[in-house]
Amino acid sequence: MTAVIPELRRRENNLDFLRLMGALAVIVGHAFVLVGRLGDVPRVLGVPIHQMGVCVFFVISGYLITKSWVRRPHLPSYLLARGLRIFPALGVVSLGTVLVLGTVLTSLPVERYLGEPGTWRYMLNVLLRPVFRLPGVFEDLPYPGSVNGSLWTLPAEFACYLLVPLLMVLPKAARVPATVILALGVAWYALEGTAPGIFWGTSALQSATPWVFFLGGMLCALLVPRDAFRLDLAFVLLVVSLVATALVPGQWRVVLWITLPYTILSFGLTATPFLRRSSRFGDVSYGLYIFAFPVQQVVIAHLGVLPLAANVGVVTGVTLVLAFASWHLVEAPAMTLKTRVEAWNDRRASRADAETVVTV
DSSP: OOHHHHGOOSSSSSSSHHHHHHHHHHHHHHHHHHOOOOOOEEEEETTEHHHHHHHHHHHHHHHHHHHHHHHOOOOHHHHHHHHHHHHHHHHHHHHHHHIIIIIIHOOOHHHHHHHHHHHHGGGGGGOOOOOOOOTTTTTTTTTTTTTOOGGGHHHHHHHHHHHHHHHHHHHHHHHHHHHHHHHHHHHHHHHOSSSSOOOTTTEEHHHHHHHHHHHHHHHHHSSSOOGGOHHHHHHHHHHHHHHHHHHHHHHHHHHHHHHHHHHHHHHSSSTTTTGGGTTOOOOHHHHHHHHHHHHHHHHHHHHHHOHHHHHHHHHHHHHHHHHHIIIIIIIIIHHHHHHHHHHHHHHHHHHHHHHHHHHH
């Protein structure tokens, strides 16, 4: 779900593998949630496994996006890269859900379904305004009416993308203190806040926990040199996390906000021979994330409540096909457009510099 920069190229680290594991963790957690077995959701360090998957995404995103800005502090290029990573595939999954999944599965006559305002309101998802229902779709399932509940995190993440330039425009000496103060404020709101703060259809209170993980990734990018990410220290922090979350399970967020960013990035920035090649056939983690939820609902609607292994296997197999198609037909071509635009901007800047030299 994040940009890859030259110094962190694929096959030189395990970050793509971690993103895949994050997406699979979300699928496993939702396999319980969507059949009404909330109490049975597996936990990792005291966190429901699907929430842990989201935390992994936000930590990695905070690190890579900040590194990307440091490498190329150019706002138009930055916004173009973030937009092309998020919106093309989001547009495809949203429109496909309305026109294909909705027309096939709605309990309403197709003409009525297509004429319902709620049908086309679903396309607000393309503008990062979450809409989860389609008329007559999935209304009789154990988790009724929700077509793609995973999309709630995208506006939360895009808000973080907008935050990075605002913090990085500060003088270098102020960037880390400002990020720390902001992280502490957001953490306090996540723990003590009561007002949900609904903005553009998204709850700020619900978003606050992953926001702190994103800021933790940012701080690692700003403070920790590349060679200071060590697996032995990460292992120590992991043990501390296990002990602390076991002793004070109600405070798992406080513990993990401190320990998890460094732990995740230490493993992610390591190059394990097999794991570092996880994206050799394409970066499918984003596609897995945004396509899996509706696939899971379709499986439940047509095959019923399967055993967990069968459910996860069927859902993952179908979603992988969709994710590969999305990467090769939509996402990768979109990222190529970003590269072309950046190259054009670089050539234009070079010509402008040359003209300035001649003029002077």
